[in-house]
Amino acid sequence: AVAALLLYFSFRGVEWREFLDALTSCRWEFIVLSMAVSVLAFWLRGLRWRGIILRLDPGMSRVTTFNAVNIGYIANFVFPRIGEFVRCGVISRRSKSATYDKVLGTVVLERGWDLLSMFIFLAALLIFRWERFGTFFVTKMWEPLSERLSFSLWWIVALLVLLSGLCIWGIYACRKRSGAAAKIWSLAQGLANGFTSAFRMEHKWRFFAYTLAVWLCYWAMAVLTMWSIPDLDTLNVVDALFLMIAGSLGWLVPVPGGFGAFHFIVSLALSTIY
Numbered sequence: 001a002v003a004a005l006l007l008y009f010s011f012r013g014v015e016w017r018e019f020l021d022a023l024t025s026c027r028w029e030f031i032v033l034s035m036a037v038s039v040l041a042f043w044l045r046g047l048r049w050r051g052i053i054l055r056l057d058p059g060m061s062r063v064t065t066f067n068a069v070n071i072g073y074i075a076n077f078v079f080p081r082i083g084e085f086v087r088c089g090v091i092s093r094r095s096k097s098a099t100y101d102k103v104l105g106t107v108v109l110e111r112g113w114d115l116l117s118m119f120i121f122l123a124a125l126l127i128f129r130w131e132r133f134g135t136f137f138v139t140k141m142w143e144p145l146s147e148r149l150s151f152s153l154w155w156i157v158a159l160l161v162l163l164s165g166l167c168i169w170g171i172y173a174c175r176k177r178s179g180a181a182a183k184i185w186s187l188a189q190g191l192a193n194g195f196t197s198a199f200r201m202e203h204k205w206r207f208f209a210y211t212l213a214v215w216l217c218y219w220a221m222a223v224l225t226m227w228s229i230p231d232l233d234t235l236n237v238v239d240a241l242f243l244m245i246a247g248s249l250g251w252l253v254p255v256p257g258g259f260g261a262f263h264f265i266v267s268l269a270l271s272t273i274y
Contacts, residue, residue, distance in 0.1 A: 002260075003256045003259035003260050004260075005260070006259065006260020006261055006264065007259055007260045007263070008260075009260070009264070010260050010263045010264045010267065011263070022229070022231075025229075025230055026228050026229060026230075027227070027228045027229075027230070028228070029228075030224045030225065030227050030228035031224070031225065031228050033224050034220075034221045034224035034225050034228070037217050037220045037221050037224065038217070038221055040217055041214050041217035041218060041221070042066065042069050042070060042073070043066055044210050044213050044214045044217065045069050045110075045210075045214055046062060046065040046066035046067075046068070046069045047062060047065070047066075047210055048110065048206075048207055048210035048211060048214065049065050049068075049069065049106065049107075049110055050062055050065040051203070051206050051207055051210070052106040052109060052110065052207070053065065053091065053095075053098055053103065053106055056095070056097060056098035056102050056103070056106070057095040057096070057097045057098040059095075060091070060095060060098070064090075064091065064094055065091070067090065068087040068088075068090035068091050069087060071083075071086060071087055071090055072084060072086050072087030072090075075087075076256065077256050078256060079256060080256050084104075084107050084111065085104070087107070088100055088103040088104045088107055091103045101186070113207075113211055114211070114214075117211055117212075117215050118215075118245065118248050121215065121241065121244075121245055122137075122245050125238075125241055125242060125245060129238060129242070132273070133242050133273065136246075136269060136272050136273055140268060140269075140272060168188075171184050171185050171188070172185060218244055218248075219237070219240065219241060219244055221244075222240040222241070222243055222244035222247070223237055223240040226239065226240050226243060232270075232274075235274075239274075242269065242273070243266060243269060243270070246265050246266060246268075246269040247262055247265065247266050249265060250262035250263075250264065250265035250266065
């Protein structure tokens with residue numbers, strides 16, 4: 001329902017005849033290439049995830065992790081972010097040694113590096129192209145967010161950190177007296193074990209190489225999709241990087257598959273900069 005509402009606001013001003021004309025003028029061979037690169041990205045994600053899981057289950061196959069990644073993405077279209085939990089269930093059900101909580105810890109690690117990678121790309125873009133793209137992130141994203149907050153964002157972050165610390169301390173203190181607290185603490189230990197498993201991998205460099213390759217695939221998908229549109233084929237790979245980052249920020253909004261939020265922020269980026 002939230003996704004449908006966001007789609008309504010995203011498309012309420014669209015001239016549908018122009019929309020269909022643009023759709024028919026699209027170069028579909030670039031779209032097919034972009035889809036092929038996306039499959040490659042999913043395969044690389046599966047290989048990267050398998051590299052972490054091997055510490056928990058040396059017999060984990062490449063096909064299993066690839067299938068789990070795909071099932072997780074499908075689940076995200078049903079309910080936002082649930083795919084991360086679903087794919088952990090796929091792995092734990094097919095493994096004799098990798099328990100659900102430990103597999104979930106590997107996903108936390110994987111997603112943490114993806115988030116860090118996105119901000120590295122964002123920082124590089126703003127450092128080298130601030131005069132072209134910096135105003136968009138400030139005036140269209142940061143300023144509207146800060147205006148809607150009654151007090152400083154840093155106070156909100158500090159309060160959340162404090163509350164999280166108190167919750168962790170309370171669970172640790174009650175773990176021997178409460179069965180629920182003991183179960184939560186056991187889950188937290190499993191998460192920590194899965195999270196630190198990457199640092200015990202035999203070939204750590206593969207994890208970072210796969211991460212770089214995945215994000216290069218995302219960049220290539222943005223380039224190919226952009227060049228499929230005749231009105232945008234004069235833009236270059238730096239423009240595609242900007243649109244990729246803007247779109248990634250749209251995916252962070254917790255709606256199924258980013259529907260509505262992704263369309264809005266990419267359209268806003270195109271209309272604002274170009």
